[in-house]
Amino acid sequence: MTDNVVIEASGLKRTFGEVVAVEGIDLSVARGEIFGFLGPNGAGKSTTVRMLTTLLRPTGGTARIDGHDVEKSAAAVRRIIGVALQDASIDPLMTGNELMRLQAVLHGISRSESRNRGAELLARVGLAGAAGRRVATYSGGMRRRLDLALSLVHEPSILFLDEPSAGLDPTSRLALWEEVRRLNSELGTTVFLTTQYLEEADELAGRIAIIDHGRLVREGSPADLKSTVGSPTLRVDVDPVFLESARSVLIGFGPERPAFEGRCAIGLDGGAARVAEVVRALDVAGVTVSHLELDLPSLDDVFADATGRRLEGAEK
Amino acid sequence: MTCSPTRPAVASRGPKSESPTVSGGAATGLRLAGAQTLALTRRSVVSEWRQLGNVVPGIVFPLLLAAVYTHQFTRVILLPGFPAVDSFLDFVLPASLVQSVSFGATEAGTELARDIENGFFDRLRASPCMRLPLLLGRLGGAVVVAAVKGVLIIAIFLLFGAEIAGGPAAAVVLVVAAVLLVIAIGGLGQMLAIFTGSQEAVNATFPLVFTSIFMSSAFFPTNLMSGWFREVAEANPVTWIIDPVRRLILEGWSWADVGQALVVPLVISVATVTMAVVALNRKLSSS
Numbered sequence: 303m304t305d306n307v308v309i310e311a312s313g314l315k316r317t318f319g320e321v322v323a324v325e326g327i328d329l330s331v332a333r334g335e336i337f338g339f340l341g342p343n344g345a346g347k348s349t350t351v352r353m354l355t356t357l358l359r360p361t362g363g364t365a366r367i368d369g370h371d372v373e374k375s376a377a378a379v380r381r382i383i384g385v386a387l388q389d390a391s392i393d394p395l396m397t398g399n400e401l402m403r404l405q406a407v408l409h410g411i412s413r414s415e416s417r418n419r420g421a422e423l424l425a426r427v428g429l430a431g432a433a434g435r436r437v438a439t440y441s442g443g444m445r446r447r448l449d450l451a452l453s454l455v456h457e458p459s460i461l462f463l464d465e466p467s468a469g470l471d472p473t474s475r476l477a478l479w480e481e482v483r484r485l486n487s488e489l490g491t492t493v494f495l496t497t498q499y500l501e502e503a504d505e506l507a508g509r510i511a512i513i514d515h516g517r518l519v520r521e522g523s524p525a526d527l528k529s530t531v532g533s534p535t536l537r538v539d540v541d542p543v544f545l546e547s548a549r550s551v552l553i554g555f556g557p558e559r560p561a562f563e564g565r566c567a568i569g570l571d572g573g574a575a576r577v578a579e580v581v582r583a584l585d586v587a588g589v590t591v592s593h594l595e596l597d598l599p600s601l602d603d604v605f606a607d608a609t610g611r612r613l614e615g616a617e618k
Numbered sequence: 619m620t621c622s623p624t625r626p627a628v629a630s631r632g633p634k635s636e637s638p639t640v641s642g643g644a645a646t647g648l649r650l651a652g653a654q655t656l657a658l659t660r661r662s663v664v665s666e667w668r669q670l671g672n673v674v675p676g677i678v679f680p681l682l683l684a685a686v687y688t689h690q691f692t693r694v695i696l697l698p699g700f701p702a703v704d705s706f707l708d709f710v711l712p713a714s715l716v717q718s719v720s721f722g723a724t725e726a727g728t729e730l731a732r733d734i735e736n737g738f739f740d741r742l743r744a745s746p747c748m749r750l751p752l753l754l755g756r757l758g759g760a761v762v763v764a765a766v767k768g769v770l771i772i773a774i775f776l777l778f779g780a781e782i783a784g785g786p787a788a789a790v791v792l793v794v795a796a797v798l799l800v801i802a803i804g805g806l807g808q809m810l811a812i813f814t815g816s817q818e819a820v821n822a823t824f825p826l827v828f829t830s831i832f833m834s835s836a837f838f839p840t841n842l843m844s845g846w847f848r849e850v851a852e853a854n855p856v857t858w859i860i861d862p863v864r865r866l867i868l869e870g871w872s873w874a875d876v877g878q879a880l881v882v883p884l885v886i887s888v889a890t891v892t893m894a895v896v897a898l899n900r901k902l903s904s905s
Contacts, residue, residue: 355744358905377746385744391736395665407657408745410650436668452741 308333308368308460308492309354315362316349323349325516326363331494331509333459336486338507339496340601342613346516347496348388351464354494355385367460381409384458386449388465388496394438398429398448401437402455409456416455423451427481443474450481460492461485467502479506500601500613512605519608524601531599531607533569535559536580539593540566548589555580560606570596647748654751655758658742662729662759666722676721677767680714681774687837699842701868707780711772712792712863713836716856718771719764719796720803720827726760727807727820734815749902753894757804764800768793784866791876795863798883803827805890812897835860858882 309331316324324346331337341347352358354365356376364371370378392401399420406416424433427447437445446466453461463482467475483506485491497503503510504524512520512527520527533556540548542564549558552568555576561567570576574596584591597603605613666673688706695703703709730753733739742752772782772789782788807820814820833847834856840848851857859882862875 357740357743359903380744380746383744385741387737387740387744391738392741393661393665393738395668396661400661400664404657404661405745407653408742408747410653410746 306332309337309365309494311350311354311363311365313363314350314353314360314365316346316353316358317361322516324353327513327516327518329365329511329518331492333492334486334490335509336482336493336495336507338503338510339494339513340498340500340503340510340605340613341496341513342498345513347498347513348464349516350513351387351462351494351496355383355387355462356380381456382459384453384456384461386446386453386461386463386466388468392437392445392448392452395436397436398424398433398440398451401448401452402433405452405455411456419455419457420451423454424448427451428477443470443477446470446474446478447481450478454485457489458491460494463493463495465496465498467497467499475502482506498613500605504601510601512601512608514605514609520604527601527604528599531569531603533571534573534599535567535597535603536570536577537561537565537567537593537595537597538584538591539564540589540591544589547587548584548591551583551587551589552580554583559603560610560612562612650746651748651751654747655754658747658751658755659758659762662726662756663762665729666725666759666763672725673722673763673767676718677770679721680717680771683717684710684714684775694838697842700839701864703868704781705779707775707778708867709864710837711775711780711782711867712860713831714775715768715771715792715796715863716799716836716860717828717831718767719800720831722760722763722767723800723803723827724807724820724824725763726756726800726804727809727811727823728817729759730756730808731811731815731817731820734811735817743902749898750895753808753891753898756808757801757891760800760804761797764797765793768796780867782867783870785871788866788871788876791866791879792863795859795879795883798880798887799859802883802886802890805887805892805894808894809890809897812894812901830854830856835864855882855886 307330309329311327311329313326313328314324315322315326327350339347339350349358353360354367354372356372356379359373366372367379368382370382372379396404402420402424403416406420411419421430421433424430427450429444429447429451432440432444437448440448450463450466466482467478470478479502482493482495486493493506495502495506507524509523510521510527511518520530522530536552536555538548538552545564545566548566552558552566556568556571559567559569570580577594577596581591581594602613605611684707687710691706694700695706695709701709730739733742739752772792776782782792784791807823810820810823834851834854836856840851840857843851859879862878865872865875866879
């Protein structure tokens with residue numbers, strides 16, 4: 303391992319009885335990166351994060367955080383990481399201030415220092431006005447922001463965020479992204495982020511790994527991954543009775559790609575310049591088109607290319 | 619496949635384990651464990667305070683029962699073999715005390731199970747919090763609540779004319795014995811919480827605790843019982859605690875009674891808390 307690599311996994315595996323949740327993945331994340339771990343529900347994202355954050359023992363392979371083995375040096379790992387888990391609730395009976403103080407004490411931070419740092423962090427995530435209120439009165443977005451502040455109280459050099467914007471409204475999501483970017487750019491915090499949102503991975507991550515059924519299926523920067531897909535995707539919505547006719551026409555213009563029910567999709571060879579040609583061919587074949595769109599390659603196309611399926615929630 | 623970093627590193631502050639504010643620096647491991655236990659105890663007490671509705675029945679119900687029994691059993695105290703008392707109120711004081719604290723005794727377990735169920739326990743585990751404070755923090759909250767309840771129950775009994783022959787020191791022993799009993803039951807609840815991770819499973823032990831009070835010398839002396847019920851009552855650890863406590867109230871100070879009143883719940887507490895710690899270690903080692 304080089305000094306620059308702070309998260310490293312080799313053949314990391316976790317089984318639950320007969321079920322293989324994570325099947326021997328290899329990872330390497332550099333200091334200062336925002337690394338996106340993208341995959342659908344049940345792909346193994348949270349299980350991987352739980353192993354990397356010492357909450358779950360791997361049943362195979364190894365993982366090291368800044369040189370510390372997650373099994374043999376769990377205490378050392380916990381001191382240097384910040385963790386905001388998707389399913390870890392925040393005690394609703396406590397106030398934001400009280401939880402910040404508790405988290406600070408758990409990390410051995412002095413009372414006076416914790417008071418200053420707690421106030422500063424709560425202000426930074428926009429919760430200064432609500433700091434004295436019980437968490438039970440917080441909205442979902444406020445809880446996620448408090449969760450982020452709690453994970454930062456000891457100024458971790460590595461931050462694990464498990465589905466940080468799940469359930470957030472668009473405004474709260476943007477505010478959270480901004481804070482994650484700021485942490486990374488201003489403080490150099492390494493961020494390991496799991497998400498099932500394509501846009502989130504695309505917006506935040508410098509590098510992405512796609513996981514499906516416990517295996518890594520693609521890895522690279524968003525731009526590199528998209529470039530592997532090649533041609534843009536042409537999606538055509540037609541009445542079900544025209545579906546087969548439309549498909550037979552479209553495959554003459556490029557390889558078929560996975561699409562939702564009632565829709566045909568191809569990688570359009572030659573790009574936008576050939577759209578008019580496609581429309582004419584469909585017209586000649588007697589196919590009535592209700593909707594047609596051409597998209598540059600997206601991470602969803604990358605996922606579809608790797609797995610043969612569209613990512614859950616990627617399209618309505 | 620292997621993912622290799624491609625992006626140049628950004629300036630980093632390095633691992634916080636080197637920070638003087640984190641354990642290993644000014645704070646020794648023991649001091650840190652103490653601070654963590656205190657902080658988690660404070661959290662438990664605050665939780666109890668903000669859910670007072672859960673605490674009040676544990677004070678009101680035993681007092682009501684004591685009032686009813688004292689009124690109904692005015693002639694029972696005249697039975698041959700019944701301890702010499704001026705009023706049934708003196709006799710029933712230890713029963714009310716044990717009953718009152720037992721109401722919240724399983725809280726240390728149910729609250730721990732709640733933390734496990736909703737994921738707060740994982741938040742604590744992902745921090746450098748040591749294992750023992752995870753349990754002691756919840757027990758600490760139950761201890762504070764039990765002590766307050768104990769003082770309240772004794773004060774109310776004294777207001778209504780009860781007398782403690784052993785004096786104020788005996789009253790302190792009463793409260794300490796009650797607190798130890800809460801730790802004993804709380805340790806058992808925590809062990810169940812760790813094994814099951816379910817509040818319902820821990821709550822299911824409450825009827826057992828409650829029944830064991832009725833099947834002891836709490837409301838009637840064992841020498842006036844008969845048959846299997848007497849055998850059960852005499853073998854019941856609740857009787858072993860209530861009898862010496864009652865003698866301190868009715869007969870006066872005795873070091874032997876103080877010893878028995880404290881050692882029995884202390885031994886059970888050590889046993890149940892140890893079992894809870896072992897259960898936690900096993901759970902964390904296997905997960």
